[in-house]
Amino acid sequence: MSDTPLPAPLAEIAEDFRSASNDLKLQLLLEFSDDLPGLPERYAGHLEQLERVDECQSPLFLTVEVGDGGSLDDRVVSLFFDAPPEAPTTRGFAGILHEGLDGLSAAEVLAVPDDAPMRFGLAEAVSPLRLRGMVAMLGRIKRQVRTRTAG
Amino acid sequence: MSAEDTKISAYAHPERLVTTEWLADQIAAGRIGGPDGIVLLESDEDVLLYETGHIPGALKIDWHIDLNDPVTRDYVDGARFAEVMGARGIGRDTTVVIYGDKSNWWAAYALWVFSLFGHEDVRLLDGGRAKWVAESRELTREAPSPSAVDYPVSDRDDAPIRAFKDDVLAHLGKPLVDVRSPGEYSGELLHMPDYPQEGAMRGGHIPGAKSVPWARAANEDGSFKSREDLEAIYLEEQGLAPADDVVAYCRIGERSSHTWFVLTHLLGFESVRNYDGSWTEWGNSVRAPIER
Numbered sequence: 001m002s003d004t005p006l007p008a009p010l011a012e013i014a015e016d017f018r019s020a021s022n023d024l025k026l027q028l029l030l031e032f033s034d035d036l037p038g039l040p041e042r043y044a045g046h047l048e049q050l051e052r053v054d055e056c057q058s059p060l061f062l063t064v065e066v067g068d069g070g071s072l073d074d075r076v077v078s079l080f081f082d083a084p085p086e087a088p089t090t091r092g093f094a095g096i097l098h099e100g101l102d103g104l105s106a107a108e109v110l111a112v113p114d115d116a117p118m119r120f121g122l123a124e125a126v127s128p129l130r131l132r133g134m135v136a137m138l139g140r141i142k143r144q145v146r147t148r149t150a151g
Numbered sequence: 152m153s154a155e156d157t158k159i160s161a162y163a164h165p166e167r168l169v170t171t172e173w174l175a176d177q178i179a180a181g182r183i184g185g186p187d188g189i190v191l192l193e194s195d196e197d198v199l200l201y202e203t204g205h206i207p208g209a210l211k212i213d214w215h216i217d218l219n220d221p222v223t224r225d226y227v228d229g230a231r232f233a234e235v236m237g238a239r240g241i242g243r244d245t246t247v248v249i250y251g252d253k254s255n256w257w258a259a260y261a262l263w264v265f266s267l268f269g270h271e272d273v274r275l276l277d278g279g280r281a282k283w284v285a286e287s288r289e290l291t292r293e294a295p296s297p298s299a300v301d302y303p304v305s306d307r308d309d310a311p312i313r314a315f316k317d318d319v320l321a322h323l324g325k326p327l328v329d330v331r332s333p334g335e336y337s338g339e340l341l342h343m344p345d346y347p348q349e350g351a352m353r354g355g356h357i358p359g360a361k362s363v364p365w366a367r368a369a370n371e372d373g374s375f376k377s378r379e380d381l382e383a384i385y386l387e388e389q390g391l392a393p394a395d396d397v398v399a400y401c402r403i404g405e406r407s408s409h410t411w412f413v414l415t416h417l418l419g420f421e422s423v424r425n426y427d428g429s430w431t432e433w434g435n436s437v438r439a440p441i442e443r
Contacts, residue, residue: 026198026199026202027202029199030199030202030203033199033203034203058197085203086197086200086252087197088197088199088200088202088203089197089198089199089200090197092199125198126198126199126216127198127213127215127216129215130198130215
């Protein structure tokens, strides 16, 4: 694992997970799944405007908006996710990333280490296979931020 | 007798399936859980689905965490299986009913693993979780706390119902059923449509395999098709016979557990093995012959 620190909100969530028993980790993940915000009206019913993350076991769609600003430190990132209720693990992963990254600057999101999903102690609770979905979501989020702030 | 009961009574082993109606009656009669009761298990693809709400009295069993060995690429051994069962209050004679998401793929997979250990009385809920939900039946987030019992350490007997790669090589020329989607069978796709690239180096199928996607055995609501409809597919159309020696496979052995259940318990085939290594093993194996 790299030594790059996680941004504060994500680090706090990671600490909550790491200090929990496996059963409690699932309960926490369920809370993130339950609390994942729905899509705002401009995206609802327009999944074609979102990027589909194929690496998740169940379909997940996400998109990123980056606010205006002079530098990457001033430009605020907003995240939007859509996943069905029958896919609570995927929703839970999305919920973690939403609470941990939404509202951060583009610079902070781009600095999130790619192995961040491995720092929650989730592998033994949900199996490493299933964690791939969160790795893929983070990858897409960073790529979208990069694309939207290029040039 | 309801139409569903009539359908089930026509199968070769009708005792292997229960209806949502029957299960609701057992719950109402207080027969779920307890030392002499029925143990109800939910086995899902999504590791968190049980926590979002499950059938009252159901316990969770996870294919990956509870049934697979964390180190060896294999199922758990007899000692670990005994722990998994005992902790859920399951004795060797307990009636176990399993249900799950995705038209019971993972429920059928768990049932098949239970069968490797020779657990006698294990059944599926016809239609699984989706049918129960579609009928607006009760779900709860309350997890039961079963009293542990002793489950005897039982040897896993793989040979009758599980095929390894070498068994499949020796089986070439005899009936093989590929239950994946048509795109996976043809080699166009290296994974299930809509699913991660849990990749194989090459696409295609095992030489001589017939393509019978698992879903053809299921109705829209996730329940199994009638015996007559199943016979039309597997016997008349595909030319299989109940006395045939058959191997079924998919990507990792979950969808083929569903077909294994159909052939073995619904149609009464005597010798069906599930090749759980499936395409992720075969498609990556050096010099394993394939067809496209």
